[in-house]
Amino acid sequence: MFRLKIAMLFILCLVPLSTALALFLPLPKLPPIPNDNPLVEEKIELGKQLFFDTRLSKNNNLSCNSCHNVSGSGSDGMETPIGSTGKKHRRNSATIWNVGFHTSLHWDGEALSLEHQFALHLVDPAVLDNTAKAVEKRIANIPGYKRQFAEIFGDEGATVGTIAKALASYQRTLVTASSPFDRFLEGDEFAINEQAKQGFATFQQVECGACHFYVNFAGPQPGIALEMGEGFWELFPNTRGTKYEEKYDLISDDLGRFNYTGDENHKIMWRVPSLRNIAITGPYFHNGKVKTLDEAVRVMASTELDRALNEQQVADIVEFLKSLTGRFPAQSLPRLPDDNGVEDAINHRKAPKRAGGVQMGVFTIDSSGAMTLPLAK
Ligand code: HEC
Numbered sequence: 001m002f003r004l005k006i007a008m009l010f011i012l013c014l015v016p017l018s019t020a021l022a023l024f025l026p027l028p029k030l031p032p033i034p035n036d037n038p039l040v041e042e043k044i045e046l047g048k049q050l051f052f053d054t055r056l057s058k059n060n061n062l063s064c065n066s067c068h069n070v071s072g073s074g075s076d077g078m079e080t081p082i083g084s085t086g087k088k089h090r091r092n093s094a095t096i097w098n099v100g101f102h103t104s105l106h107w108d109g110e111a112l113s114l115e116h117q118f119a120l121h122l123v124d125p126a127v128l129d130n131t132a133k134a135v136e137k138r139i140a141n142i143p144g145y146k147r148q149f150a151e152i153f154g155d156e157g158a159t160v161g162t163i164a165k166a167l168a169s170y171q172r173t174l175v176t177a178s179s180p181f182d183r184f185l186e187g188d189e190f191a192i193n194e195q196a197k198q199g200f201a202t203f204q205q206v207e208c209g210a211c212h213f214y215v216n217f218a219g220p221q222p223g224i225a226l227e228m229g230e231g232f233w234e235l236f237p238n239t240r241g242t243k244y245e246e247k248y249d250l251i252s253d254d255l256g257r258f259n260y261t262g263d264e265n266h267k268i269m270w271r272v273p274s275l276r277n278i279a280i281t282g283p284y285f286h287n288g289k290v291k292t293l294d295e296a297v298r299v300m301a302s303t304e305l306d307r308a309l310n311e312q313q314v315a316d317i318v319e320f321l322k323s324l325t326g327r328f329p330a331q332s333l334p335r336l337p338d339d340n341g342v343e344d345a346i347n348h349r350k351a352p353k354r355a356g357g358v359q360m361g362v363f364t365i366d367s368s369g370a371m372t373l374p375l376a377k
């Protein structure tokens with residue numbers, strides 16, 4: 001409880017409390033875009049191809065979309081997934097929707113940006129299990145990719161850094177705005193039903209909102225107090241010895257933030273995750289052990305707030321959480337460059353460059369329309 005009070009104080013100092021709603025804001029259309037990776041159409045398109053491409057994984061068998069299905073919840077619906085070379089991951093595949101709004105990534109907040117996140121996944125034995133060298137070689141040798149990387153990144157070509165930038169650009173477009181609750185915040189009082197309104201009131205009253213607030217229901221981020229690369233962690237479980245701790249294996253050898261900092265104070269500290277689309281992203285928690293949303297709400301109330309909610313309160317909160325399911329922009333399947341470059345050679349044949357003109361047969365036409373014979377070599 002002590003930690004929680006600090007969190008509340010912290011929030012009270014930062015946010016004008018003219019309305020309680022100021023803590024809960026509609027999702028913007030786009031997340032913050034880093035200066036060194038501007039969002040441009042060609043890069044988003046390239047990132048999308050890479051997102052669907054199994055050639056990033058060691059055994060050519062898993063794409064990002066295998067575990068983060070963008071035709072669905074952005075996750076895989078499994079407790080924990082199995083990586084490219086058969087190793088079981090110890091964590092649940094977090095949803096990819098709205099990831100751009102997190103200031104740090106992974107359940108323990110280890111990744112400081114989407115660009116950094118790719119570098120971790122690439123070598124994770126239970127995800128892509130690949131190496132920088134192997135993936136660079138593989139991607140740079142596919143003619144269609146080679147051409148696109150050269151057009152977008154110039155001489156740098158396809159490197160882990162530029163692959164990560166392209167992937168991050170695509171992921172920043174994965175935003176599910178306009179959920180019923182967003183529309184409610186924007187003034188449409190009929191966008192959510194009475195039970196969801198009651199659930200929102202209970203959510204605030206029992207202090208779920210002390211941790212799950214602001215645009216992504218994941219804390220003071222981004223921009224309000226935290227910049228990209230800074231994290232918002234809490235102890236989970238905060239209250240020790242509840243019946244859920246053993247039942248759902250909440251304390252295991254996976255100790256959260258401690259794993260990578262080695263700081264005793266960081267044991268069982270986890271990043272506060274988003275609650276957007278939570279009704280469809282189960283199973284829940286970092287180990288994926290809790291199957292239903294109502295049970296996840298009971299676990300949270302008990303482990304984080306030392307409270308037992310009655311069944312009406314649980315049902316109301318669940319109804320409110322359902323109103324956080326947004327509108328999912330449809331994703332079309334990209335065409336992936338083939339290994340030997342046949343299609344790329346046919347469809348992206350380079351026109352020889354002639355000063356100021358478009359080549360047409362043996363003549364060139366300049367911008368004024370005048371025709372000239374090609375220059376002698
Ligand atoms: C084998 C399944 C698997 C594949 C394939 C996979 N991921 Fe993940 N992804 C996970 C898991 C598991 C986590 C949680 C990792 C953690 O917290 O340590 C995760 C987390 C993430 C996150 C952070 C989400 C958050 O809320 O913090 C991002 C971003 C992400 N993956 C992007 C990608 C991209 C991009 C690719 C393709 C290059 C990819 N993933 C491929 C399983 C997978």
Ligand code: HEC
Pocket residue numbers: 004107203206207208209210211212233234235236238270271272273274275278281283284285286287296297300301304305317
């Ligand atoms: C002290 C901070 C804190 C409070 C208070 C809190 N949560 Fe959480 N919540 C977290 C953290 C941290 C996690 C991630 C736990 C993990 O590592 O699995 C989480 C996870 C969740 C999840 C699962 C997310 C997922 O993707 O699997 C749900 C649902 C949730 N919280 C709802 C609530 C509700 C409802 C309340 C109020 C009853 C609440 N939380 C109160 C910090 C908090």
